[in-house]
Amino acid sequence: MDETKTDGIRCWLASPSGGRLAVTPGGILLGRAPGCDLVLDDPLISRHHLLVRMTVVGPELIPLGRNPIHVNGTVASTPVSLQGGDQIRFADQQFELVIEPGLSAGPERWALRLSDDSSVALVSYPFSVGGGVDDSLVLPNLPQAAMVLSEGAPGPDLSNAVECSVDGVLWTEGTRGALVAGNRVSIGDHSLQLERLQPGVAASTVLGPGTRSLVRIHLQFLPVGGRITLVLGAQEVALYLSERRCALIAVLLSPPGDYVAGEYVPDDLLYPKVWGRDQGDRNSLNVLINRTRKEFAHAGLDGFALIERLPGGGATRFRIEEGTDVLVD
Numbered sequence: 114m115d116e117t118k119t120d121g122i123r124c125w126l127a128s129p130s131g132g133r134l135a136v137t138p139g140g141i142l143l144g145r146a147p148g149c150d151l152v153l154d155d156p157l158i159s160r161h162h163l164l165v166r167m168t169v170v171g172p173e174l175i176p177l178g179r180n181p182i183h184v185n186g187t188v189a190s191t192p193v194s195l196q197g198g199d200q201i202r203f204a205d206q207q208f209e210l211v212i213e214p215g216l217s218a219g220p221e222r223w224a225l226r227l228s229d230d231s232s233v234a235l236v237s238y239p240f241s242v243g244g245g246v247d248d249s250l251v252l253p254n255l256p257q258a259a260m261v262l263s264e265g266a267p268g269p270d271l272s273n274a275v276e277c278s279v280d281g282v283l284w285t286e287g288t289r290g291a292l293v294a295g296n297r298v299s300i301g302d303h304s305l306q307l308e309r310l311q312p313g314v315a316a317s318t319v320l321g322p323g324t325r326s327l328v329r330i331h332l333q334f335l336p337v338g339g340r341i342t343l344v345l346g347a348q349e350v351a352l353y354l355s356e357r358r359c360a361l362i363a364v365l366l367s368p369p370g371d372y373v374a375g376e377y378v379p380d381d382l383l384y385p386k387v388w389g390r391d392q393g394d395r396n397s398l399n400v401l402i403n404r405t406r407k408e409f410a411h412a413g414l415d416g417f418a419l420i421e422r423l424p425g426g427g428a429t430r431f432r433i434e435e436g437t438d439v440l441v442d
Contacts, residue, residue: 123237124172125211126165126201133211137237138412139340139351140166143206144178148333157204161335165195165210166353169411172210174201175353177336222310223262223269225250228303234310236413239263242305243274251349255301268292268307275300329438330431332366334359343414352412358405360387365420365431367441374439377421377428395426402429 124136134141134151142149144162153162159178166173172195176182182189183202197212223235225242233250240249245257252259260277262269271279272289277300279292292298294309329344339359342351354362364386368378384393387401399422406416421432433439 123213124167125213126208127211128206128208136165136167136172136210137351138167138353138408139342140164140175140353142335142340153204153206155204155206158206159336162203163201164335164340164353165201169407171195172212175337180204221268224308224310225305226308227305232308234413235262235269238269240269242300246349252301252303255303259300260298262292265291268294268296268309271298273300277301327433327437330366330433330440332359332362332441334363334442339363345414350412350414352408352414354405354408357387357401358408361401361405362431363441365429366439375430375433375435375437377423377430379428380426383429398429399426 125133126136126141127133141151142161142164143151143153143158144160145153145155145158146160149161157180159180162176162178162180163182164175164177166175174182174184174189174193174195176189176191181203183200184193184195185200195210197210199210201208201210225233225235227233237249240262241258241260242248242250242252242255242262243257243259244251244253244255248257256275259275260271260273262271264270269292270289271284271292272287273284274286276286277284277298279290279296279298281299284290292307294307297304297306299305327343327345329342331342333340333342338353338355339362340351340353341359341362342349361383364383365378366374368374368376369382369386372378372382380395380398383398385391387393388397402420402422406420409416409419419432421430423429
């Protein structure tokens with residue numbers, strides 16, 4: 114599956130009972146631990162059993178626990194690329210990977226600009242806006258899925274569960290219609306304007322000058338790699354990081370010595386923490402940083418703005434502001 118195709122699909126883990134879990138860059142974490150996305154109370158299931166995530170080349174299953182996982186009848190002991198229809202079995206659990214067409218790859222990509230000048234990219238569809246924890250964009254004082262944007266032409270289709278207005282025209286509850294570039298949607302206390310992203314411009318979330326860059330960061334170590342969750346303004350984004358990328362972010366968020374999160378950490382302190390004693394060099398670090406930035410970009414975040422190199426090199430920081438809640442566990 115090539116990169117252009119992954120921009121136009123949606124993936125789900127479907128259970129025989131009909132339940133579905135959306136696959137995101139942050140992944141679906143399954144296991145017995147309370148922090149998992151799907152908690153399964155079974156002694157044959159590990160605390161962190163497996164993670165299914167979306168990558169730039171398609172969906173991927175990452176085994177995390179000691180107990181076996183079968184994909185189409187074959188034991189998966191290392192990361193496995195998945196295709197639509199693949200059957201995933203472990204303990205007495207069974208799931209099927211479902212792939213559905215979404216927004217087709219093409220030149221038209223969109224973002225919502227908020228009243229504080231923040232810009233939130235529509236990186237996947239359907240894109241819901243509301244006050245629920247599962248909404249794509251969480252805004253206070255709105256019900257869950259107050260409005261939903263889906264594939265459409267000339268711009269995304271808008272359906273609203275509560276009264277709103279588009280360019281001053283009232284839309285009663287349950288209205289559906291296509292938006293065009295420049296449309297301003299007023300819903301509750303919030304105003305959002307649809308913007309077309311130009312070809313070649315990364316579909317990233319950009320925060321305005323009046324918005325705190327990061328409200329909260331949580332880096333959770335897993336048996337293999339880890340998952341980082343970032344709360345930016347009103348948006349929450351999660352993504353999975355491989356072991357070395359997780360190690361890099363862990364040092365930047367919990368640096369050694371007298372350094373604190375948000376400060377530039379010298380390369381000489383990064384090398385042993387990421388690669389071990391007497392290993393790592395500037396070239397390896399630059400490659401790792403660029404690959405980690407791309408992981409953030411795939412999740413709709415500006416990796417270059419978040420992971421900064423000191424001008425001229427020699428040190429790296431994760432850009433946060435005073436007062437940001439940082440948790441590494």
